[in-house]
Structure formats: structure tokens, C-alpha cells
Amino acid sequence: MKKILLGSTALVAAGLLAQPAFAADPIQLQVKGYYQNLVTYSDVSDAPAGTNYKDFQFRHEGEVHFMGKTKLDNGLTVGFDAQLEIVNVGLSGGQPRDMDETYMWLEGxxxxxxxxxxxxxxxxxxxxxxxxGLGFDDRNFGPVVQTGGFSRPNIAGDTPKGTYFTPRIAGFQAGVSYSPNLDGQDLSGYGFGVISVPTGSVEDIYALGLNYTGKFGDFGLRASAGYETGDVVGGGQDPETWALGLSVAFGGFTVGGAYSDSENYNSGSVSPGADGNVYSLGLSYQTGPWGISGVYQNTDFDVAGVTTANSSDEYELAAMYQAGPGIQFRGGITYTDTDLGTVADTTTVFVGTFLSF
Structure with a gap:
């Protein structure tokens, strides 16, 4: 896969050298993004002794996206995307992390x-x-006690990488990614060359994806398959995960779901000896500005050396009203039932505003 990415880069370079590649216009900056604000009330049952949870909360999250692109005279489009977190998301390399995804792209x-x-x-x-509502698989907000997993393969996360996507042909599009290592988030300075990779970390992470989008009369179909794996530095159990997804739309209704199976990987982090799966099912209906949905997700993992159960069931019922372009009001209720003795079950009612610009 590394050769595929190198070959794609070479093809782009050859195209640039084959003829003058002047841009008709300089890169034009655009500002887009989103902001989500919630009011939540949670009831926590069966909480471990000595653990206290706050029931009433204000929650918010958002990003400002600085984007730009231009088209060269030879037909190649060059662009970039830098995503600024409105709300700080934690630490990266011991420093506050204010930037999320930041990358450039070439398309032709x-x-x-x-x-x-x-x-x-x-x-x-x-x-x-x-x-x-909030969803389970790519959510910005979760229950007070986060126990559920994610079906999207994401071992490398958003560490620096190269990704190639084929053109979409007859509804199909494939992609391949290569990440040198998991410890490259902060390799943005002037130093480069050989770096130290800690034993037990993960390097040479490859990801493959396949997606289909099509229509058959009044039916819309979306499907996907993905796989990701990497090598543990110094030997050990290599993480890997694969996933399938399917969605069918008809007359305002959409039904869909996803399934993933993982080894030595648990809910977004490398975890030696953790094997399990995640699956979700959902149904939604939209008419005019109104939408309603119901989603269920099950997470089940076995962790080496851990005898207690490590599974959860999550449910969500939600409604949405499109008040205007880029303005949605959402509300709903979620319930998380976990078999972990150290984690509480949670019922949450939420209402909020979802803005995009």
C-alpha cells in the first residue's frame, strides 16, 4: 500500500512537470464550520459506591474550518483544510490541542x-x-459514562498520513491510507529525519476502504467495507479492525446499520488482548423540515485477564426540526445499559441547537 501512495504521488508530480501548472486564480480562502450546544439532564443508576455524577449540564462543541482551493491550468485542483477547535479537545504532546484535522489535497x-x-x-x-439526534458512531457528545464503541476503523486517528482515493466509477470508490506511526501528531516543526518510536507503540498503519453510492428507481443505496491494521513496535499483538456498513433510503425513510470486528483494539485505542465487536441499527424518517429517528448499538469486548463483563447496549430516540439553512433544533432521550460493574447505567434527556456555516 505504501507503494500505491508513492506511485500516486509520482503520477501527480509527473502531471505537474508535463506542462505549465499555473493557477488561473490564487487560492481563495473560505471559512466554514459548525457549532453544537446542548442542555442535558441525566439520571445515573447503579453507580459505584463513592462515585458522584452531575445530573444537569450545558454541553457544547464546534469547529471553524479554514478551507481553500484553486484549479491549475493543467486541470489539477489544489486545496487545503485546517480545522480550529472552538472547544479545546485535550492534550497532544503535552500541549493544549486547538487544531483538529489539517491537511492539503490534490485532485484530478x-x-x-x-x-x-x-x-x-x-x-x-x-x-x-x-x-x-447525537448518534453513536461519529458523535461529538456521549452519555455521562462513555462505554460504547465505534464501528468506524480508526486505529491511526488523524495522525499525519497519506491517503489516495480513486475516482468514483459506477458508484464505487476505493481508498488507501498509510500512517508511519501513531506518535506523529506534533511533527509540524522544522526538524525532520529519524525519530524515536517508543516500544509498544504502533507504526506502519495501513487502511483500506471501499464505498458504494447508487440509486435504483426510488431506492437509494449506500454501502461500505473497511480494514485497518498496524505493527506494534518491539513485537506484540498487532491491532486490526474491519467494518461493514449499509444504508437504504426510500420515500423519506432511511434504514441502516454497521458492524465491526476488532482484535487488540478497543473503542478507538490500541488495547492488547482486547477482542470484540460493535454493531448498530437505525431507522429515520424525514418529511419537510421535520425528522425523527431511533438507533440501537451494542458493544461487546473481551479483555485478556479481565473476568468481568465489558459490554453495553445503547438506545436513542430523537427528533429534529430544520429552522433554516444551517440551523437545526434537536432533542431526544438516550439510555445506556452496561454490564461493567464499575460503570453506571445512564438515561439522558437532551435538547440543543446545531449550527453549520
Whole structure:
């Protein structure tokens, strides 16, 4: 797969050298993004002794996306995307992390090549269950006690990588990604060359994705398949995960779901000896500005050396009203039932505003 990405880069370079590649216009900056604000009330039952949870909360999350592109005279389109977190998302390399995905891309008749910090092909091409609420698979908010997993393959996360997408042909599009290692989030300075990779970390991470989008009369169909794996430095149990997704739409209704199976990988992090699966099912209906949905997700993992259960069931009922372009009001109720003795069950009612611009 590394050779495929190198070959794609060479094809782009050859195209640039074959003829003058002047841009008709300089890159034009656009500002887009989203902001989500919730009011939540949660009831926590069977909480472990000595553990206290706050029931009433204000929750918010958002990003400002600085984007730009231009088309060269030889037909190649060059662009970039830098995503600024409105709400700080934690630490990266011991420092506050204010930037999320940041990458550039080249697109033409050959397909699309992405270079930088962005999720991989298996993640980006994945199809999951529909939701007009918070959802489970790609959510920005979760229950007070987070126990559920994610069906999207995402071992490398948004570490720096190269990703190649084929053109979409007869509804099909494939992608391949390569990430040198998991510890490259902060390789953005002037130093480069050989770096130290800790024993037990993961390197040479590959991801493959396949996506289909098509229509058959009044039916719309979306499907996906993905796989991702990497090598543990110094030996050990290599993580791997594969996933399938399917969604069918007809007359305002959409039904869909996803399934993933993982080894040595648990809910977004490398975890030696953790094997399990995640599956979700959802149904939504939209008429005019109104939408309703129901989603169910099951997460079940066995962890080496851990005798207690490590599984959860999550349910969501939600409604949405499109008040105007880029303005949605959403509300609903979620319930999380976990078999972990150290984690509480949670029922949450939420209402909020979802803005996009």
C-alpha cells in the first residue's frame, strides 16, 4: 500500500512537470464550520459506591474550518483544510490541542491525494446508522459514562498520513491510507529525519476502504467495507479492525446499520488482548423540515485477564426540526445499559441547537 501512495504521488508530480501548472486564480480562502450546544439532564443508576455524577449540564462543541482551493491550468485542483477547535479537545504532546484535522489535497482525473493530519480511508468511506439526534458512531457528545464503541476503523486517528482515493466509477470508490506511526501528531516543526518510536507503540498503519453510492428507481443505496491494521513496535499483538456498513433510503425513510470486528483494539485505542465487536441499527424518517429517528448499538469486548463483563447496549430516540439553512433544533432521550460493574447505567434527556456555516 505504501507503494500505491508513492506511485500516486509520482503520477501527480509527473502531471505537474508535463506542462505549465499555473493557477488561473490564487487560492481563495473560505471559512466554514459548525457549532453544537446542548442542555442535558441525566439520571445515573447503579453507580459505584463513592462515585458522584452531575445530573444537569450545558454541553457544547464546534469547529471553524479554514478551507481553500484553486484549479491549475493543467486541470489539477489544489486545496487545503485546517480545522480550529472552538472547544479545546485535550492534550497532544503535552500541549493544549486547538487544531483538529489539517491537511492539503490534490485532485484530478487520477482521483484525489490527501497529505496531512486527517482520518484514514476506512474511516472516511464508512457508512453507519442514520440519526437525527447525537448518534453513536461519529458523535461529538456521549452519555455521562462513555462505554460504547465505534464501528468506524480508526486505529491511526488523524495522525499525519497519506491517503489516495480513486475516482468514483459506477458508484464505487476505493481508498488507501498509510500512517508511519501513531506518535506523529506534533511533527509540524522544522526538524525532520529519524525519530524515536517508543516500544509498544504502533507504526506502519495501513487502511483500506471501499464505498458504494447508487440509486435504483426510488431506492437509494449506500454501502461500505473497511480494514485497518498496524505493527506494534518491539513485537506484540498487532491491532486490526474491519467494518461493514449499509444504508437504504426510500420515500423519506432511511434504514441502516454497521458492524465491526476488532482484535487488540478497543473503542478507538490500541488495547492488547482486547477482542470484540460493535454493531448498530437505525431507522429515520424525514418529511419537510421535520425528522425523527431511533438507533440501537451494542458493544461487546473481551479483555485478556479481565473476568468481568465489558459490554453495553445503547438506545436513542430523537427528533429534529430544520429552522433554516444551517440551523437545526434537536432533542431526544438516550439510555445506556452496561454490564461493567464499575460503570453506571445512564438515561439522558437532551435538547440543543446545531449550527453549520
Amino acid at each position: 482525473g487520477f482521483g484525489k491525494l490527501q497529505l496531512g493530519a486527517e482520518n484514514g480511508a476506512a474511516y472516511l468511506l464508512h457508512v453507519d446508522a442514520p440519526s437525527f
